[in-house]
Amino acid sequence: MKKIGIIGAMEEEVKELTSMLINRKTTKIAGLSVEEGVIEGKEVAIVECGIAKVNAAMCTQILISEFNVDSVINTGVAGALHDKLNINDIVISTDAIEYDVDASPLGDPKGTIPRMKTSVFKSDERMIKAAYDAFLEEDLKFKAYKGRVVTGDQFVADNETKNVLKNDFNGYCCEMEGGAIAHVAYLNEVPFVIIRAISDKADSSADMTYDEFVKIAAINSKEMVVNMLKRL
């Protein structure tokens, strides 16, 4: 992998990583600041893309087309869907979907994008392994699981939505960018993985736990990414 794109939605999710850059160079484009440099001997381009799917999709395409990244890591926080997840645990994506695509009146199941070959975007096996090996081999203070990341343009904070995402879409965790990044990576045939730390349980307490845990969860996600970079 020659240059790795690293995308986080919010400042909290990327600032620790950008502060580690060696030979840092900043380029402004389409409202984004692309921070290039080297971490763990790997060339990277790091961006705070902004929240939700359109920002994430545009950023991914710019990294691929303008900055020639040949793999993409999405780092950040997520709401837990699977019962075994606790706050601060990590989810490594096996695949990602955009659950809020709904053309069901035309006969397509919810979460399916009409006329695309697939709406389930598979993460790269080598990147999943690098992330999981980082968890197994480093002395990290959290647990890591592999599972499906489900993405939509909403902050999930009620049990009804949570149960739909868990039961109908087999989601492990929910967030607002990963599926869009995966979608663009798939169209460009660029490998990707999503690394998300759990900041809340996507239920009626989510807004409060999110505010309390977002910073520490973002740091956990960053630690995973750094340890993963060593292995790529």
Ligand code: ADE
């Ligand atoms: N990111 C972190 N927690 C989330 C939630 N509950 N819903 C959507 N995105 C999130």
